[in-house]
Amino acid sequence: MDALTLELLNGLSTFATLGVVALGLGIVFGLMGIINLAHGEFVMIGAYVSYVVHANGFSHWLSVPLAAVVLFVLGGAIELTLIRRIHRQPEVTILATFGLSVCLRQVAELVFTKDFRGVPNPVPGATRAFGVLFPTYRYVLIGIAVAVVVATLLAFTKSRFGLTVRAIVADRDLAEASGIRTGIANLCAFGIGAATAGIAGALVAPLGAIEPQAGLAYLPGAFLVVIVGGFNKLWGVVVGALIVAGVQTGVIHFYDAVWAQIASLGLAVAVLQFRRVSVEGASA
Amino acid sequence: MRLEAHELRSGHGGVPVLHGVSFCVGGGEIVALVGRNGAGKTTLVKTVVGLLRATGGQLLLDGEQITRHPPSRRIRAGLRAAFQERPLFSQLSVADNLRLSGHPVPEHVLAVFGDSLAGRSAQRAGTLSGGEQKMLAAASALASTASILLMDEPTEGLQPSNVEVLGDRLDAARNSGRGILLVEQHLALATRLADRFIVLSKGEIVDSGSAGERDLADRLSRHLAI
Ligand SMILES: Nc1ncnc2c1ncn2[C@@H]1O[C@H](COP(=O)(O)OP(=O)(O)O)[C@@H](O)[C@H]1O
Ligand SMILES: [Mg+2]
Numbered sequence: 149m150d151a152l153t154l155e156l157l158n159g160l161s162t163f164a165t166l167g168v169v170a171l172g173l174g175i176v177f178g179l180m181g182i183i184n185l186a187h188g189e190f191v192m193i194g195a196y197v198s199y200v201v202h203a204n205g206f207s208h209w210l211s212v213p214l215a216a217v218v219l220f221v222l223g224g225a226i227e228l229t230l231i232r233r234i235h236r237q238p239e240v241t242i243l244a245t246f247g248l249s250v251c252l253r254q255v256a257e258l259v260f261t262k263d264f265r266g267v268p269n270p271v272p273g274a275t276r277a278f279g280v281l282f283p284t285y286r287y288v289l290i291g292i293a294v295a296v297v298v299a300t301l302l303a304f305t306k307s308r309f310g311l312t313v314r315a316i317v318a319d320r321d322l323a324e325a326s327g328i329r330t331g332i333a334n335l336c337a338f339g340i341g342a343a344t345a346g347i348a349g350a351l352v353a354p355l356g357a358i359e360p361q362a363g364l365a366y367l368p369g370a371f372l373v374v375i376v377g378g379f380n381k382l383w384g385v386v387v388g389a390l391i392v393a394g395v396q397t398g399v400i401h402f403y404d405a406v407w408a409q410i411a412s413l414g415l416a417v418a419v420l421q422f423r424r425v426s427v428e429g430a431s432a
Numbered sequence: 433m434r435l436e437a438h439e440l441r442s443g444h445g446g447v448p449v450l451h452g453v454s455f456c457v458g459g460g461e462i463v464a465l466v467g468r469n470g471a472g473k474t475t476l477v478k479t480v481v482g483l484l485r486a487t488g489g490q491l492l493l494d495g496e497q498i499t500r501h502p503p504s505r506r507i508r509a510g511l512r513a514a515f516q517e518r519p520l521f522s523q524l525s526v527a528d529n530l531r532l533s534g535h536p537v538p539e540h541v542l543a544v545f546g547d548s549l550a551g552r553s554a555q556r557a558g559t560l561s562g563g564e565q566k567m568l569a570a571a572s573a574l575a576s577t578a579s580i581l582l583m584d585e586p587t588e589g590l591q592p593s594n595v596e597v598l599g600d601r602l603d604a605a606r607n608s609g610r611g612i613l614l615v616e617q618h619l620a621l622a623t624r625l626a627d628r629f630i631v632l633s634k635g636e637i638v639d640s641g642s643a644g645e646r647d648l649a650d651r652l653s654r655h656l657a658i
Contacts, residue, residue, distance in 0.1 A: 308531075328504060
């Protein structure tokens with residue numbers, strides 16, 4: 149019973165992390181259709197923000213909002229200088245954002261070297277709840293992650309800004325002719341996507357090594373979540389993260405991490421196959 | 433407010449469509465823009481709103497240059513268009529479409545064309561019939577605060593009774609001092625409403641006249657080859 153509770157908590161923690169990491173990709177790729185292969189690097193930079201905050205003697209909690217701000221500015225700058233010129237051409241976007249991811253890793257290496265960095269756990273120890281001991285920081289992480297995801301979902305579904313973004317996605321010309329400043333709206337949406345990735349990076353920083361390649365591990369999972377959850381609807385990210393986290397936790401429990409990866413890929417293939425059938429069925 | 437175009441040129445992807453078009457629309461008048469299919473009427477509307485870039489000539493709003501302004505700035509300056517094709521965000525709900533048109537009178541807008549749209553604000557706009565979509569787009573353009581309206585074949589696909597209602601609304605808008613460029617294929621409605629006519633053919637203005645001119649109906653019929 150306790151083993152199962154622990155597995156559930158582990159699954160919840162995976163779900164929360166996947167959810168925030170994939171949230172930004174859900175905005176940028178799912179909603180706006182921009183294939184951003186540098187999304188993992190945004191997470192990596194968020195983790196380095198956390199490291200810099202720690203190295204300068206400030207509280208870890210400062211790094212979460214700071215990472216959001218830094219990544220919003222960086223994301224906005226990238227949208228302004230790169231993405232808006234190429235986003236209509238998927239092949240070019242793939243190449244350019246792949247190049248961007250290499251650049252960002254190189255810059256991280258130049259500034260911080262290849263050495264593994266770390267930040268100490270701001271709330272060490274474990275909490276006993278539901279009959280099991282579970283790291284307290286992971287409870288905090290789950291709480292913040294859920295709050296960030298819910299706030300972002302509300303912002304995109306309920307606010308005027310969210311409506312604006314959905315209008316641009318639906319029909320860019322009509323959006324412009326309705327008086328929407330599409331340039332600023334796109335910049336903000338991309339910036340928010342990057343900012344949530346930065347928050348994810350700052351949140352996971354105390355849990356593992358911080359190094360220039362750290363972002364690579366997050367990219368496949370994030371794309372998987374968006375693909376499984378479906379495009380066009382941002383809350384699909386929650387569903388996708390739930391399914392992917394469930395499959396991964398379950399397979400790791402019964403087999404091992406390698407099979408979990410294989411199962412995830414199988415899931416992606418199955419979902420894409422199913423989608424194609426449903427699309428063909430709809431048009432028939 | 434007064435919209436002026438001088439020697440306006442534009443086209444699609446480097447292919448010229450408008451070859452130097454000059455006209456004006458003042459406050460309190462309806463100017464009917466007629467011409468055969470493919471004459472360039474829609475191209476003209478899109479160029480005035482700014483969705484197509486003018487490759488030559490000038491656009492002035494109350495004497496101020498707007499030729500290089502982005503669409504959002506032209507809208508804020510007082511222009512508004514209802515498009516011929518895809519007039520609404522079809523993936524968004526009727527209510528969201530109304531919110532995007534930017535004025536807090538949705539119920540009033542829905543009531544313009546009777547009760548056919550009442551209670552359907554949660555429905556996706558794309559699931560309305562073609563005529564209903566055009567009605568909604570025309571109604572929300574009319575409900576905006578814009579001084580110059582560009583209506584691209586607003587009656588296309590409308591049932592006759594709603595053509596009449598729309599005609600009355602356009603008339604009322606003109607009488608309240610707004611300027612309207614009305615692209616219209618139905619000469620009956622155009623002659624009933626318009627103060628002036630301009631005839632576009634192959635991207636050039638080939639004729640123009642005022643409502644009072646006696647041979648106007650003949651000329652228009654000839655240009656449209658009816
Ligand atoms: N998106 C487009 N791409 C290329 N050519 C276009 C496009 N839209 C219209 N055209 C061309 O521009 C010309 C004028 O079209 P349009 O302005 O739609 O005419 P109208 O509205 O008077 O029927 C036509 O020859 C048409 O083929
Ligand atoms: Mg047309």
